[in-house]
Amino acid sequence: MIRFPNFRPSVPAPGADGERVHLGDLLKGAVETLPDVLKVQRGLWNLATARPTSVGSIGLRLQALAEAQPHATALKFDDRRWTYAEFNAWANRVAGACRQAGVQRGQVVAILMSNRPETLATIAGVIKRGAIAAMLNHQQRGEVLAHSLRLSKPAMIVAGEECAEAIASLAGSGVLDTVPAKAWDGASPPPGWHDWAAAADREASANPPETATIRLKEPCFHIFTSGTTGLPKASVMTHYRWMKGMAGLGQMTLRLSAGDTLYCPLPLYHNNALTVCWGAVLADGAALALSRKFSASRFWDEIRACEATAFCYIGELCRYLLNQPPTPRDHKHPVRLMVGNGLRPEIWDAFQHRFGIARIAEFYGASESNLAFVNGFNLSKTAGFCPLPYAIVDFDHDAEAPLRGPDGRLRRVASGGVGLLISEITERAPFDGYTDTRANEAKLLRDVFKPGDCWFNTGDLVRDQGWRHIQFVDRVGDTFRWKGENVATTEVEAALNRIDGVEQAVVYGVEVPGCDGRAGMAALSWTPSRFDATGVAAQLRAALPAYAVPLFIRLRREQEVTATFKFRKVDLKREGFDPARIDEPLYVLDGNRYRKLTPAVHDTLIKGGLRL
Template identity: 45%
Template sequence: MSRTTNDTITWGMMLRKLPSIAKAIPRVVKGMKAANVKDPTQPCGLGWSFEQATLRNPAGPALLQGAVVLTYSQVNQWANRIAHHLIAQGIGKGDVVAVFIENRPELLVNILAVAKVGAISALLNTSQTRDTLAHSLNLVAPAAIIVGEELVPAFAAVRERVSIDSARTWFVADQDTYRQPGVAPDGFINLMTAIADNPSDNPASSQQVFLDDPCFYIYTSGTTGLPKAGVFKHGRWMRSSASFGLIALDMRPEDIVYCTLPLYHATGLCVCWGSAISGASGFAIRRKFSASQFWSDVRNYRATTLGYVGELCRYLVDQPPSAEDNQHGVTKMIGNGLRPGAWHEFKTRFGVNHICELYAASDGNIGFTNILNFDNTVGFSLMSWELAAYDHDSGAPTRDANGFMRKVAKGEQGLLLAKIDDKAPLDGYTDPQKTEKVVLHDVFEKGDRYFNTGDLLRNIGFGHAQFVDRLGDTYRWKGENVSTTEVENILLQHPNISEAVAYGVEVRNTNGRAGMAAITPAESLATLDFSELLAFAREQMPAYAVPLFLRVKVKMETTGTFKYQKTRLKDEAFDPGKTGDDPIYAWLPGTDTYVQVDEQLLADIHGGKYRY
C-alpha cells in the first residue's frame, strides 16, 4: 500500500468526527460489555449467541441463498435437531467434527450444530485436494466428518488415508435439504434423513460452552508449506462478533449482510456472519463470487451491508459502469485488503457511506477496525500493539545492543507485534511448537511477550494504522493466503524441475501479490513443455496458488546460509529487462500455456490489457 499525502490523520480530522463519536458511545459501551466475557462459567459463544438472536428476532430472516429463506427459529431448530443427533452418536464436548461443504445454508447450520454440542468444527478449505486435504484432516484427528455432495469426490480420494468411522461419515445432498434430504451414496450416512425425528429444542450442551472452549479450527498457510490449524475459541467469537457487529456496524434486525466470501475463512464466517448474528440480522450468501451478478443479488436480498476483500472490490470497479451502480440499499461494508487506489472510486461510484476496513489474523490475538470511517486505514485496536524495526531480507524483527527491539517512528512501516496478556490471550495452533514459533519474548522489556503477526503496518496517527504488506513465506492473492513452500514442494514433484523458489510479485491495478516461481530445469530449458507444466500445476494446487509467472534460471543463487535470495527475485519480478539471461514466462488469462514475456507483452500487462 503506497503512502499518500492525505493518509495521516490530523487533529482537524478527529474534531470533525466528534459528533459521530458522541453518538456511538452508548453502542460502544454495550459492545465492549458483550465482547469482554471474563467469567469462565458464563455460557457464551456461537451457539449461545444464535439462541439469543433467535429470541430477539424469531421470525426474521437468518439465512438467505437464492430462493431459500430461513428464519432464525427455523435455523435454530434445524441446528438443534442436528446437535441432538450428534450427541446421540457419541459426539461430545471437545470432539472434532470436520465440515467439508461449500458456501450454502447447510454449511452454517452444521457449524452451528457442532458449536451447540461444544464440539469443534474443523473448517476445511473447499479448494483442498489430495495430500493437502489428507494433511488437514489428520492434523486434527476428527471424530466425524460432514461432507457436501459437491465435495464427495475430493473426500473419496483421501478417505483411505483418514481414520473416521463410516457411521460418523455424514452426507449432505447438494440441494435445499431443509425441505428435501436427498439420497446418500454408499458408504455415507444421510445426515438430514437421520435427524428427521430428533427434538428441535435447544440442547442443554449449548449452556455448557464457555469462553476458553475451542469453537473452530481455521486453517492457515504455514512456513512448513502445509496448513496449520489455528484455534478459534468461543470467547474470541464473542469479542469478534460484538466488536464488528455492535461497535463497528451497529447491526440491527432490519439489516441484511450479503457475503460471497468463503465461509471456511474467518472474515466470512466470524466477521460477516458473526456481525449478522450480533444484530439478529439476515445473512445472504452465494456459492461463489460473481462480479456480474453482485449488485442484482444485493438488490434482490435488500442487503444493507457487504462483506468484502480487496480483490472483490477491484473486480466490481472493473465492471462496465451502469446507471444502477448506486441503486441499492447498502450503507456499510466490512472486510479487508481494500487499497487506496480503489478505495475512493468504490466509495463514490457505488455510494457506500462507511467502509469498515479491518485487520485481523485468524491465528492471532489482535484486531483493528475502522470504526470512525476514515479513508485508507484498518482503523484502531483496543489491544496493545507496537510496530518494530525488522530485517528486510529475513523479515525478522531486529534487536539493539541491549537485546530489545526498536519501535519505528510515526509514519514509518514496521512489523506489527501484538502484546499477549489476559486482555489479549493467544489461542495459537493445535501444535504447541507452531504456537511458540510466533511468540517473541523480552521484546521491549524483560518478561513481556508479543505475537509476531508477520505483517507490515504503518502508524498514521491517533492510534490508526495502515496495512502495508505481508512478510515471510506467505503472500495473499485472490483473497487467499498462499504458502510459497507448498507451491515449491509441488513444483519440485515435476520430473523436469530440479529447483523451485516461489514468491509473490505486484501486478499493477491488482490487489495482493500474484504468484511467481523461479525454476531450474533438471536438464535444459528445451525439456520444459510449458503447456504440460501449467496443466500439472493446475491439477496439483488450488487455482489461486498456480504461479502466473515463471523465471527459468540455469543456477539458483543462494546466500551464505544457503537461503534463496527472494528479496532480489521479488524486486526483479517479471521484467525481462531486469532478469538478465533468465527468460520470463507468463500465464495469460483464458489461455492454457505459459508464453515468453518480451518488452511488448510486459507493457501490455502493465497497461491492463490482461485482467488478472
C-alpha cells in the first residue's frame, strides 16, 4: 500500500544571502544526515580506499547484491518486476552471448535501444564480460549516428527493433560493414543480423569468471555528448569513476535503502540514468523503476504506479512539470527525494513547494569531467560541494579562454565571483577523456598555477558560493559580450521565464553588422495569441541591466531540444534575426517596446538606420 506523506517541506537553508553559503546552514544540514551516518561513513570509506588498479566493477557489485539479497526487487518496468537474482542471471546469459559472438575483454559493443529492461540487461551483460558498452543515442540518424559508431569502433552492435528506422538511415554510409557482429533484439532480424534474445537464452546463468578479474581503471561505457554545438564526442567512463559516483552520490548523498525505488525517466544513453540512477540503486540494493521516456503529463501517475520514493531529473524536465496545470494530487505521491542537475534557481522554491519534495540533491558533473559537486546538505539553489582539487578562474569572454596574468598563470576569482571552473588532473582524479585523442588535448590546460601542472577545462562558468560550494551560471559558449558587458544567458532566461505567457525562453547572442560583440536574442515559447510587446519590454527593463535586455525576440510554438532536454541553439544562432530565413514572428526592441521585425525594418537595421 502506498502511503503519501502529508506535509509541506520546510524551506531548506538558502545557499546564500542571495548566493552565499554560510557555515550555520552547512552545520544544520550535517546534523540532518546523522540518522544515516553509517551510510555516509561507508561512502567515505569507499571513496578513500578505491584505487584505479584495484579489482572491482559494476558487474561485481551487481553480483554481490544478487548473493546478499536475491529476492529483493532490482528492476521495475510497467507492471513487471525482476529480483536481483533474476536480473543478475539475465546479465550473465547476455555476457555468455557476447562471448559466443566473439566479443573480447576491452572491446566495444554498441547498443542502440530505447529504454526497456532488455537494454539494461544488455548493458550489464556487456560489462560483466569485461567489454565496453557504447551507448548510442537512438534519436540520431544518418551521418550523426554513423559518426558515433565510427568513434567507438565496435566489435558488435546490438540494435532493438524499435530502432529500425535509425539503422535504415545508415544505408550507404558503409559503417555497418565495419562491424563484425550484428545482433537484433526483436522479431524478424534483418539479413546478416542474429537473434539477440535467442542467443542469450542459450547461455548459462552462472556468473562469468572474467567479472571477478576486472579492475576499476578499465572502461565500462562510452557516453556521447549531446551534439548541441557540433558532432558528438564519445567520452570514456571507467568502472573507477562509476564506483566513485556510486559512493559519493549514492551512499553519501542519496542514502537510499533496500525498500526504496528510484524512478528514472531519462534515456539510458545518458550518464544521469546510467551512473547517477543505477549507481544510487546499486549502492544500497534499492529498486530502479525505468520509464520508456519522459512525459510531463504521465510523470506523477508513473511515480505513483511504481511507488517511487525518489526520481532523477535533468535540464528543463522540472520546468516542464511546473508548466503542467496544478491539480489537487500534486502532493499525492511517495517521493521524498530528487536528484539531478539543471534545476534553475528561479523555479527551485516553486517546484519544491508545489510538489512537496523534502530534499533536492542537485549536483554538477559531466560525462568527461574528473570531478563532481553534490548538494549533500539540502541547501537551496546550489550544485553543492566537492572535496577534490578545483579552481574558479578569470575568463576572457572575447577570446573565450581563461585569462592569464603577466606571469602567464591563471588567476582565481574572489569568493562570490563568477569564473571558469577547472579541475586538477591527478592519479586520484584522472581524465579519462574521449575516444578521439585529438579532442582530449583541447580540454586540457597546462602550466596553470605552476610549471608542469595539468587541469581539465570544464567549459562552464560557475559562481563561487563559499565553503567549496558552487552555483552553475552558464556554458562558456552561451555567455556573450554586448556593449562592453558580459551577458549570462541564464540570467536573461530567468527574467523571461518569470513573465506570464512565457513557457520556455532560450537566449543566445547574434552578430549584428557594424556592431561589436553579439546582441541578445530570445526565442520564446509563447502561450497567448497576442504578444504584449510593451509589457514584456517594461518587465525586462525592470529586471535586467539595459545591456542585457534582448534586442530581438522570436516567438515559436515549441523549442527544439535534444533527448536530454538541452536546447538546440546552433540553428537559432545561424538563422539570427533575418525574416527571410525565419517563418516565425520576429520583434526588435525599439525604445520602450518591441516592434515587428519586417523585411523592411530588417533592411533598415542592416544598413545602420536603427539605433541599437
